[in-house]
Amino acid sequence: MLRLFPVAMIALTAGCAYIVGDAAIINETPASVAQSVIIGKTTKADVEAKYGLPSTVSFDSNGMEIWLYGSTAASADNQATAHKALEVHFAKDGSAVYYLLTEVDPQKRRATQLAQ
Numbered sequence: 001m002l003r004l005f006p007v008a009m010i011a012l013t014a015g016c017a018y019i020v021g022d023a024a025i026i027n028e029t030p031a032s033v034a035q036s037v038i039i040g041k042t043t044k045a046d047v048e049a050k051y052g053l054p055s056t057v058s059f060d061s062n063g064m065e066i067w068l069y070g071s072t073a074a075s076a077d078n079q080a081t082a083h084k085a086l087e088v089h090f091a092k093d094g095s096a097v098y099y100l101l102t103e104v105d106p107q108k109r110r111a112t113q114l115a116q
Contacts (some may be wrong), residue, residue: 021071024051025086025101031103037088042096043111047088064097065090 036042036050047067054067069086083104091097 013047022051022069022086023071025069025084026071027075028081028084028086028101033086033099035083037096037099039097039099040095044090044094047096060089067080093100 037047041070044065044067053068054069056068058066060069067088067090071082071084073082085100085102086103087098088096089098089104096106
């Protein structure tokens with residue numbers, strides 16, 4: 001099941017900013033993801049309840065399912081203020097085995113690993 005990256009704009013404040021992509025992850029922090037995705041315990045249903053359906057679903061060579069979420073926040077003048085991505089890997093039994101939250105600084109164009 002492969003879904004195209006959805007383009008959904010959600011107003012943050014009275015027309016001052018918007019989010020493109022998976023809005024549920026834009027305000028995530030390492031601490032909040034660590035509370036939501038517990039390795040070996042959290043299931044696909046838990047992740048879907050928290051973040052919604054992923055933008056992309058793929059499988060690695062071992063049959064591990066990988067869910068990807070991506071989001072960009074921008075100001076009213078279309079200047080990107082944050083890019084975040086969340087990747088969650090699931091074992092065949094549906095439990096989370098790995099996750100990675102990254103953020104790209106639009107000014108430096110450098111990715112920072114936030115949580116794993």
